[in-house]
Amino acid sequence: MTVADRKTAIMEAAARVIARRGVRGLRVEELAAEAGVSTALIYYHFKDRAGILRRTLEFINDRAAHYTTDRAPDAAPLDPREELEQTLLLELQDVDVVRENSAAWGELRATAMFEPELRDALAEATRVWVREVAALLGDLRPTAAAAALTVAAERLTALVEGVSMRWLSGTLPLERARELTRDAIEAELERLGGP
Amino acid sequence: MTVADRKTAIMEAAARVIARRGVRGLRVEELAAEAGVSTALIYYHFKDRAGILRRTLEFINDRAAHYTTDRAPDAAPLDPREELEQTLLLELQDVDVVRENSAAWGELRATAMFEPELRDALAEATRVWVREVAALLGDLRPTAAAAALTVAAERLTALVEGVSMRWLSGTLPLERARELTRDAIEAELERLGGP
């Protein structure tokens, strides 16, 4: 295993531990055990606890970008509507990597309320996501104004974050969360001009 | 100052400290200083750290219930539409108590992902809120089906939580958060049957 692989393995482990215990519950010792390395090595590579969190946020963002766009090479291309649903509903699946990402994402957003140094990365990731959703909406409603698309995308992504929190905190069943999201997509598309 | 008053003062202080530092950042010592008492007294009244959190969640729920319904006795009665906007937008105001409540609420929801003992109180509070919003929607759209009202209320309240998180984590300006919420109310009302 190369050094780069090992660093990646540590960040994968960090995502798992954060999903399991939260940012608050992340213990460097537990992370070390999860990754099968010593605590000293973690500090060697990531400097300190804040460094672990920062790098893990980046890692999660990258991974989300990939599971959003990576598709089997032989799969039929998605139509825009399917792609839009995918993009939003992907955050709401009971699949390890996704659940980890969503949980870690929620945690990191919550943490960012009190740690300004996470804010920039968070704001940027949000911006990218909103832009992506707005673009997909634009494909489906080419005549809609750019501002209207952005507002709709902000509402949809904020809703997904909201229902995701409820899902992960056990307040809302997953299927219900997905249903609310699907309906909201429907509603926004109607709002942007009927089909 | 009576004992009951003192306990209330401690919980008010807890809400302030949680809003400022987060659940993870809550130090019993800082709480004690904020409330002007000793740490020993906190433990005397609340047993342990978990007890502080549990009681504080109850406290902010009660307080939110009151600032939602308390109104100057001489004020003109709100019409249902205003009342609906109030109920949802009240969580999005740059007023100390509200900001505290919203921040603490977001924190506690995030914490509940990993601490099952907070879940019940959280789920119950959410249920009450959804029911309240659904009832207000029902006043405005008496012909709508109950299930449709509930779904709309779930979407709206989840959206408010989502934009609230973004607001408090510095990703979205307050005015924008309010605007998105207002538009969403508009959209849900249209969806439930035009005015």
Added chain:
DNA sequence: GTCTATATCAGGATAGAC
């Protein structure tokens, strides 16, 4: 680069006086 061992210290919790 990676480990074992350990320093350091913050903060939760309690004892005991008043």
Added chain:
DNA sequence: GTCTATCCTGATATAGAC
């Protein structure tokens, strides 16, 4: 009920060998 003083655990972080 409330305080002062203190204990002690658990977690971050580092020293130094390999």
